[in-house]
Amino acid sequence: MVLEHGIPVPVGSEEDLKHICLGHKRSGGGEGLGRRRIPITSDIVSSAPLAFIYHNFLSKKECEYLIKLATPHMAKSLVSDNETGKGIESKARTSYGMFLKRGQDKVIRGIEKRIADYTLIPVENGESLYVLHYEKGQKYDPHYDYSDGGSTTRNGGPRMATFLMYLSDVEEGGETVFPSAKGNIEKKGISIKPKMGDALLFWSMNHDGTLDPLSLHGSSPVIKGDKWSCTKWMHVDEHKIGKTKGV
């Protein structure tokens, strides 16, 4: 694997890529909140868009901590208006959420440092963590993270990658879906079942800097139970906190 613009780029065939990434173990799971007995391992879930899953990225204690911190402040999730870039309510996104300010406390700083270590994207390029809660029937229709109407794009350039952490299991439904992805097999579209502590990294940009339309993704409706997740959107350049409302 080589790095171009900070993006891990596959070398050779998809088989080579799988060989490099499957079951790959890294150090760095030792710090943070809660004892980590299981090492962080990674799998490739798609080569188009480029997407990886990191198993056991967060400890159970970290997941519980983020949920506890966010719970009193949850509000209806918004989408960006294409014209103005302002946050507006939409039937396409029915979850609740809130931002935990970048660097807010020691636990959050530890998680943000771990994300930077694994993605090779500096902490400064990331927005504040966004904690999401979906109850039965709630969803987020397929969308692009880079097409946000301009307001976040003006602060750090386009979002180039998204790091989505699952803070809970979901009994049924609530999968993260990529309807246009090629995945590992011939079948079009992939779906990832949330598992507490796992994290999904996907790239919205190709390694030549063009935006990747295959990064279209969403959250299918929760059928049974509820879903907690936490997103870190990462930009091409530094993203200044406080410059864009909420993030």
Ligand SMILES: O=C(O)CCC(=O)C(=O)O
């Ligand atoms: O919660 C999910 O599975 C998807 C979240 C999402 O699409 C996003 O944060 O951009």
